[in-house]
Amino acid sequence: MLYDIVIIGAGICGTMLARELSRYELKVAVLDKENDIANGATMANSAIVHAGYDPEDGTLKAELNVIGARKYPQLCEELNCHIKNTGAYVVACGAEEEARLDVLADRAARRDIPHELLSGDEARAVEAKLSENVTKVLSFPAMSVIYPWEVAIACMQVAVSNGTELYLNHKVDDIEKTEDGYLITSGGEAFHAKMVINAAGLGAASICRMVSDTVDFEMLPRRGEYYVISNDEQVVDRVIFPVPTAKGKGVLAIPTVYGNTLIGPNSEQLDEPATTATSVGGAAYIRENISKIINDVPLHKSIRTFAGLRPSSTSKDFIIGPLDADNPDFINVASIESPGLASAPGIAEYVIDNFVIDRFNPRPNADAVMTRKRSVVVSELSDEERDELVRAKPQYGNIVCRCETISEGEIVAAIHDVCGARSVKGVKKRVRPGMGKCQGGFCEPKVVEILARELNRSPLEIVLDGRNSQILKKENR
Numbered sequence: 097m098l099y100d101i102v103i104i105g106a107g108i109c110g111t112m113l114a115r116e117l118s119r120y121e122l123k124v125a126v127l128d129k130e131n132d133i134a135n136g137a138t139m140a141n142s143a144i145v146h147a148g149y150d151p152e153d154g155t156l157k158a159e160l161n162v163i164g165a166r167k168y169p170q171l172c173e174e175l176n177c178h179i180k181n182t183g184a185y186v187v188a189c190g191a192e193e194e195a196r197l198d199v200l201a202d203r204a205a206r207r208d209i210p211h212e213l214l215s216g217d218e219a220r221a222v223e224a225k226l227s228e229n230v231t232k233v234l235s236f237p238a239m240s241v242i243y244p245w246e247v248a249i250a251c252m253q254v255a256v257s258n259g260t261e262l263y264l265n266h267k268v269d270d271i272e273k274t275e276d277g278y279l280i281t282s283g284g285e286a287f288h289a290k291m292v293i294n295a296a297g298l299g300a301a302s303i304c305r306m307v308s309d310t311v312d313f314e315m316l317p318r319r320g321e322y323y324v325i326s327n328d329e330q331v332v333d334r335v336i337f338p339v340p341t342a343k344g345k346g347v348l349a350i351p352t353v354y355g356n357t358l359i360g361p362n363s364e365q366l367d368e369p370a371t372t373a374t375s376v377g378g379a380a381y382i383r384e385n386i387s388k389i390i391n392d393v394p395l396h397k398s399i400r401t402f403a404g405l406r407p408s409s410t411s412k413d414f415i416i417g418p419l420d421a422d423n424p425d426f427i428n429v430a431s432i433e434s435p436g437l438a439s440a441p442g443i444a445e446y447v448i449d450n451f452v453i454d455r456f457n458p459r460p461n462a463d464a465v466m467t468r469k470r471s472v473v474v475s476e477l478s479d480e481e482r483d484e485l486v487r488a489k490p491q492y493g494n495i496v497c498r499c500e501t502i503s504e505g506e507i508v509a510a511i512h513d514v515c516g517a518r519s520v521k522g523v524k525k526r527v528r529p530g531m532g533k534c535q536g537g538f539c540e541p542k543v544v545e546i547l548a549r550e551l552n553r554s555p556l557e558i559v560l561d562g563r564n565s566q567i568l569k570k571e572n573r
Contacts, residue, residue: 098288099123099261100456102280104268104303105295106130107138108244108437109429111251112444113293118258119466120458125289126252126260127282129267129299131563132522133515134248136297138437139525140372140404141320142350142358145179145240146435149204149211150340156414156446161435162207163442168240171441175250176470177242178353184239184335185219187389189229193339197234200340210238223332225390239335243353244437245525250468253514258464262515265563268296271306277425278307291425291455293447297407298370300415300430307426308419313409317370318433320361321378321403326533327355329397331390338389345434347385349393354500354531359386359393365408372403399533408433416446427451471509471527475501496546497539499532504546511550518551520544521561544568 101117103110106128117124130136145168151157172179188194197213204211212235219233220226226233256262266283277290296303304311325331331349338346350358362381379401386393409415409431419426427447432439452458474482474492485505486493492505510517510526517523520530520543529543530536536543544567548555559565 097125097286099125100289101125101291101293101452102127102278102287102289103293103295104128104280105136105297105299106133106248106252106262106264107136107295107297108134108248108440109432109443110293110295111248111255112440113295113429113447114255114260115251115466116444116448117452118255118260119461119464120456121461122456122458124255124260125263125287126255127263127266127268127280127287129265131265131519131559131561132517132525133252133262133264134245134525135561137405137407138244138248140322140402141244141406141434141437142322142348142361143241143244143352144184144335144350144438145242146438147184147204147209147236147239148207148435148438149200149209149236150345151435152412153203155412156416157435157439158207160414160439160442160446162209163445164435164439167441167445168242168438172242172247174466175247175254175468177247177250179240179242180351180353181238181240182334182351183235183237184337185214185223185226186234186236186337186339187219187226187230188232188234188339189227189388190231194232196339197232201234204234204236209236211236223334223336225332225392226336227387227389227391229388241335241350241353242437249515249526254466254468256514258461258466268303268306271303273307273423291427291452293427293429294419295429295432297432298405300407300428301409304419304426304428304430307423310420313411313415313431315431316408316410317366318406318408319364319366319370319372319378319403320406321374321382321401322358322360323379323382323395323398324400324402325357325359325394326397326399329357329394331357331359331393336390338385347382349386349390354528356399359395361404363406366405370405372405374401374403378403400535406433407431407436414439414443416443418451425455471513472506474503474506496542497529497532499534499539500528502527502529502539504542507543507546508550511547517547519559519561519565520547520567523547
């Protein structure tokens with residue numbers, strides 16, 4: 097199979113690149129080793145569209161964070177994805193941290209990022225749970241939160257609808273440089289590409305080593321763990337950050353799109369093989385550190401804990417550009433740790449403007465449609481709209497997930513949509529059954545049943561997530 101461009105990785109950067117490339121008459125394929133889109137770092141992070149005040153001057157992080165953050169409101173409008181403008185407080189405790197706030201405020205001013213300095217008392221008048229330890233606050237009113245996997249899936253849906261080809265469960269086994277590009281062996285198939293874009297997250301360095309013996313960076317996965325607080329507990333209205341350190345942005349409180357609150361993360365460098373299991377030590381670290389800036393955090397009302405891996409590396413900056421002089425058409429998009437999510441729209445634009453346009457001089461795709469129509473969400477309908485829908489399509493009247501009011505009709509639509517769900521977790525990512533208090537305790541068996549029926553498979557074949565994660569072992573009667 098011959099392509100102009102093969103993108104390795106279907107996370108937030110790979111999918112945004114795929115969407116933007118689908119504006120042009122280019123033959124593009126996206127390969128990912130996982131069973132679904134956005135199953136790596138994009139699936140488990142803080143979900144914040146950082147404004148861009150934190151990265152060091154002169155870095156790609158600083159440049160692309162500001163650009164990317166400003167693109168998100170329009171992007172989410174075009175894709176019909178959730179975005180919630182929460183604002184954020186960066187809180188200082190004492191004179192030393194206050195001095196750091198002044199540095200961040202100066203960066204924000206030079207980057208034209210709206211901000212305001214407040215006293216601790218002024219901030220507590222608005223966020224009542226802020227600790228008395230907090231002496232000064234830097235407010236960013238334009239900060240937002242999203243659902244990262246929702247955006248990634250939507251980008252991929254647009255790209256596929258415009259002609260991009262998606263290959264899941266396609267681990268890249270080998271890449272060979274050829275006279276006119278690269279031969280990629282993946283999932284037992286051969287892909288010929290004039291250009292490769294390496295957006296493989298934690299696997300980025302390994303992908304590079306398939307092409308070159310002189311790779312100048314290594315991936316250093318960091319685990320971040322989180323508590324998820326029930327959406328019937330009001331913790332904070334804004335994202336609350338401590339003053340950032342060299343290890344990261346610290347333990348935060350993050351109001352989510354659907355009303356839950358995330359508390360976390362820690363930051364723990366792991367040896368290979370990296371794990372997304374949570375830990376006793378991680379939970380203790382989060383409890384201790386959040387209590388320094390917020391009072392009475394109801395961690396006993398947590399409905400789950402989870403961990404994600406960040407694609408940190410030996411580089412302190414994003415790695416975006418050709419692998420080396422011998423491989424000008426092998427483009428790395430690597431080391432995309434925080435603020436990678438916020439930067440992703442800017443990263444896609446940067447790669448296309450600097451490496452794709454000159455190489456291909458592509459014509460616009462006259463048939464491209466860059467917007468996405470959102471599927472029906474029963475819980476957002478008025479009583480009249482719901483009654484009309486259920487009369488026309490009775491499946492929307494069968495509520496499968498009672499915690500979040502998710503109907504059978506919504507689950508069926510998610511399965512049959514472009515880039516549709518093929519696993520229990522895939523359904524959960526798209527329409528949220530199992531996101532509530534019971535975490536799928538009541539609805540998961542029904543989701544398995546619906547997947548089996550709609551995909552014409554045995555329930556024994558239905559997987560939780562990866563293609564070898566079958567839930568049921570055998571029939572017992």
